[in-house]
Amino acid sequence: xxxxxxxRKSFFVHKKAPGFWGSVKSLVRREQIEKEAVRGVSFExxxxxxxxxxxxxxxxxxxxxxxxxxxxxxxxxxARVLGHVPHERDDRFRSQIALIMGQKAQLWWDLPAADCxxxxxxIYRIPDERFRENLDHLTDVLGVHDYLNVQVxxxxxxxxxxxxxxxxxxHDPRVVFLDEPTIGLDLxxxxxIREFLTEYQQTRRPATILTSHYMEDIEHLxxxxxxxxxxxLVYDGLLEDVMRTYAPRKVVTAxxxxxxxxxxxxxxxxxLGEVTDAGGGRVRLLMARSDVARNAARLMDVLPVxxxxxxxxxxxxxxxxxxxxxRS
Amino acid sequence: MSPRxxxxxxxxxxxxxxxxxxxxxxxxIVGFAISVGYVTFLWLSIYAQSGxxxxxxxxxPGLILYYVLIFLIARIVTGNSQSGIVxxxxxxxxxxxxxxxxxxxxxxxxxxxxxxxxxSLIQAVVFGFVALTLIHxxxxxxxxxxTLAMAVVSVAMASVLLFLLFVPLQGVAFWAxxxxxxxxxxxxxxxxxxxxxxxxxxxxxxxQTVLAWxxxxxxxxxxxxxxxxxxxxxxxxxxxxxxxxxxxxxAGVIRAVWMRGERRYTGVGI
Numbered sequence: 001x002x003x004x005x006x007x008r009k010s011f012f013v014h015k016k017a018p019g020f021w022g023s024v025k026s027l028v029r030r031e032q033i034e035k036e037a038v039r040g041v042s043f044e045x046x047x048x049x050x051x052x053x054x055x056x057x058x059x060x061x062x063x064x065x066x067x068x069x070x071x072x073x074x075x076x077x078x079a080r081v082l083g084h085v086p087h088e089r090d091d092r093f094r095s096q097i098a099l100i101m102g103q104k105a106q107l108w109w110d111l112p113a114a115d116c117x118x119x120x121x122x123i124y125r126i127p128d129e130r131f132r133e134n135l136d137h138l139t140d141v142l143g144v145h146d147y148l149n150v151q152v153x154x155x156x157x158x159x160x161x162x163x164x165x166x167x168x169x170x171h172d173p174r175v176v177f178l179d180e181p182t183i184g185l186d187l188x189x190x191x192x193i194r195e196f197l198t199e200y201q202q203t204r205r206p207a208t209i210l211t212s213h214y215m216e217d218i219e220h221l222x223x224x225x226x227x228x229x230x231x232x233l234v235y236d237g238l239l240e241d242v243m244r245t246y247a248p249r250k251v252v253t254a255x256x257x258x259x260x261x262x263x264x265x266x267x268x269x270x271x272l273g274e275v276t277d278a279g280g281g282r283v284r285l286l287m288a289r290s291d292v293a294r295n296a297a298r299l300m301d302v303l304p305v306x307x308x309x310x311x312x313x314x315x316x317x318x319x320x321x322x323x324x325x326x327r328s
Numbered sequence: 329m330s331p332r333x334x335x336x337x338x339x340x341x342x343x344x345x346x347x348x349x350x351x352x353x354x355x356x357i358v359g360f361a362i363s364v365g366y367v368t369f370l371w372l373s374i375y376a377q378s379g380x381x382x383x384x385x386x387x388x389p390g391l392i393l394y395y396v397l398i399f400l401i402a403r404i405v406t407g408n409s410q411s412g413i414v415x416x417x418x419x420x421x422x423x424x425x426x427x428x429x430x431x432x433x434x435x436x437x438x439x440x441x442x443x444x445x446x447x448s449l450i451q452a453v454v455f456g457f458v459a460l461t462l463i464h465x466x467x468x469x470x471x472x473x474x475t476l477a478m479a480v481v482s483v484a485m486a487s488v489l490l491f492l493l494f495v496p497l498q499g500v501a502f503w504a505x506x507x508x509x510x511x512x513x514x515x516x517x518x519x520x521x522x523x524x525x526x527x528x529x530x531x532x533x534x535x536q537t538v539l540a541w542x543x544x545x546x547x548x549x550x551x552x553x554x555x556x557x558x559x560x561x562x563x564x565x566x567x568x569x570x571x572x573x574x575x576x577x578x579a580g581v582i583r584a585v586w587m588r589g590e591r592r593y594t595g596v597g598i
Contacts, residue, residue, distance in 0.1 A: 011594065071427050071595045091430035099428055106425045110344055119340060122333040123429050 001082055001175060001207040002045040002068060008076035009038040009063050037063045039231040040077060047174075048205035050197075052212070052222035052239070056323045060231040061211050065177050068209070069099045081175055095124060098173035100164055102180035107152045113163040114148040117170060124171035131170065138166040142196055158189030165193070169200065176208045182217055194220045215316035227322050234322060239315070247318045249273070249286040251311045252296055256281050257304035267302040329435040337436055341443025356451050360399065367395045384530050390465035394527055398552040400456055401479075402524050403448040405486045405547055407441040412511060414494075415501035418589075421596040434582070438491055445487075470557030478564050479555035485571045486547050490518070492578035493543060499582070502589030523549030543574035 015031040016022050038060040045051050055061040066072045068079055070086035070093065079086055084093035100106075107116045121131045139145045142162040147155060155163065161181065168176070181197070182190040194217060201208060201221070212218055218225060218239065225242065227235040235242065252273065256264075264283055269275050272295040273287035283303070287295045292310060299305065346352060375388045386394070414437060417423040426433045460471070497514055500507045519525055521544035528536060528549045539545050550567040553559045559567070 066595050069428060071424055072593060073591050089427060094428060094430040097428070099424075101424075104421065104424070108340075110347070111340065115340060119336060122330070122336045123431050125330070 001047050002043075002209070003080045004044070004064075004068070004077070005042050005079075006040045006077035007038055007042070007064065007067060007074055007079050008036070008040055009060070009067060009072065010075045011035045011037055036231055038067070038074075038228075041228065041231075041233045042077075043226055043233065043236050045207045045209065047207055048201070049224065050201050050208040050210060050222050052210050052218040052225040053228065054211070054218065054225055054319055054323060055228035056320075059228045059323065061228050062179060064228065065099070065179055065209060065211060069097060069177050070094070071099075095171065096173055097175045097177070098168035098171070099177040100168045100179065100181050102161065102183035105152070105160065105164065107160070107163060107167055109153045110151060112149045112151055113144075113155070113166070116152065116163075116167060117148075120167055120170055126171055130172075134170050134172065135166070138169060141199065142166065142192070158185050158192075161185060161189070161193065162196075165196065169204075172204065174206050176206045178208060178210045178212075180212055181210070182212065182214055190214065190216070197221055215319070218319075219315065225319075227319065229323055242318060242322075243312055243315060244289070246322055247313045248289050249313070250289055250292050251276075251284065251313055252287050252292065252299065253282065253284045253309045253311070254299055254303065254305045255307040256283065257306050260304045263303060269299070269302075272299055329432045329439075333431060334435060334439045337439035338443040341440045342446045343443075345444045345446050352447050356447060360451060360455060363399045364392070364396055368392055384527075386527070387465060389463045390469070391527070393459060393463045393465045393469055394552065394556070396455065396459040396463070397555060398524055398548050400448075400452040401483055401486075401551050401555070402519075402522070402548045404445055404452055404483055405490050405551070407448070407487065407491075408444040412498065412508060413437065413440075415498035415507045415511070418499070418501035418593065419505065419507075419596075423593065424595040427590075427593075427595075434495060437495075438488075441491055442487070471555060472557055475555055475557040478561070479551050482546075482551035482554050482564065482567060482571075485568055485575075486551050489543055489571045489575050489578070490547050492575055492582065493518070493547075496578065496581045496585045499585040499589050502585075502592050518544060518547055521545070522547040523552065540570075543571065543578075546571040546574070 012032045012034055014026070015033050016026045041060075041064060043051075053061045053064065063072070067074050068081055068086055070081075070089045073087045082093060082096055084090050086093065107113065108119070111119075117131075117135060120126075126134070139148065142165065144159060144162045144166070147159050147163070152160060152163065165181070178197070182193050185193065197210075198221060200206075210217065210221055223238055223240075225235065225237070225239050226233060235245075237245075258281070261279060261281060264278050269278075269283065269285060273285035273291075275283060275285050277284035283299075285295075285299070296308060296310060300308065371388060371391055375383065381387060383391070417426075423433070426436065460469070463469075494511060494514065497511050498507060500510060521528075521539060521542065523545065528539060528545055531539070546567050550559065550564075554564050554567070
């Protein structure tokens, strides 16, 4: 449903020298510099798939979403969504997609949500019965029926985000772009939206791209992730495989019997893994994934261990390391 | 854009424009009173200084009636075309949502523009009726039901023309961060060359001849003179043709600006 091949985007930005003279000079002549935001990204997304698009700020993930939604023109490469070239903005294409922006309200600020939905019904030419059915279902699932007649600007952030979701999904889009849908929301609102999106994805099966800085969103909703770093695609695969590929070691924490701290130095722990913390009756090591069972057993032989935990490193931290690593 | 959607947008905007009661009354009474007040005092002193009953064919009541009508007509013609909504949406990235919707942006904005006219229409009916009852201006006021009907057509055409005149300028927001100064300038040009500051018949003959080939007289001056019955059917029809030609020219300019502008649009804010 979404095919992206060597997609590129460059922006020209004005460069201005600092200070008063810089401002004066810029009135006459301004230097332009080219910034490559996306450098040859390729991937495919099928029906019913939800893919997390991850990257640090400025990595180019929102630029990719904007190109796929037809908001901006690519500088090179090709993108097709539902067989359409997005930036040609054919009405048949636009009738089948939705973009939900957590940081940008799309509803009409001065109107009650119900009026906005009626306007969208006309824009998307949704038949009466389908509109009523979809609106009832979405307002029930999101629990916002009582706020339909409240002006959008008077809604709380969580309520407004739920209304934005309804507005974007009323016309049964086949492709959904979710850009930071839970940003700024409290924990319960985040959870409600995640649960709603899970249910929606299972029942309606659109192809969905989700960008979020919250790992809970990604872990809860996406099996597959794409990581973009400085405009380049650096990972495209299953979320669980990220750990195998980029986190080859597990975290082993042993709580020691009283008075055993003095024996840690002579225990030869360096052969078992990298010691990251020792003292206070506890040692923590990073052990190779393939040797973790054998080395954990040896640890219990060389030290009086009363409790032992073996954990995956924090997935968010691993992804952040990938996202922020410098290009070589 | 379907007629049904056009009417829906128009009706929504009309309801919105009347939902702010304080703004509605302040705009209606204070705005109108100030506009008419300053020209009245200015011309009172000019007539007093000159000691003449007629200045360039106008009596003082005739001139005041002209100003009342041209202010009312200008409000209807203008709507929200000069409020910078389009440039604001481009600059702040709110234009993004219109790129996503399966509809055309400019007809959508024009429907909003028409919806925003409701307060101006109410003003025109109320103040127009009061002015015509109170001000007796033989020679200036030759209004009949026929001239009013012709003026309605001229005003409708002028409304489209003014909208199309401002859109390309607002489209400069695709390139520049601040276009406010540009459209303030165009507003002043429209007011001056459209006869809002001074009746165009007071301009030198050569200036009137040149102006007749520009779009400006057809915005406010011609519809006002048509309403007052001072232009015949032939001049009325000529005005409509000229306004129509300028609409076609501006539609071409808008198409060129938008085709290039949308390629530069970056959708800031997301």
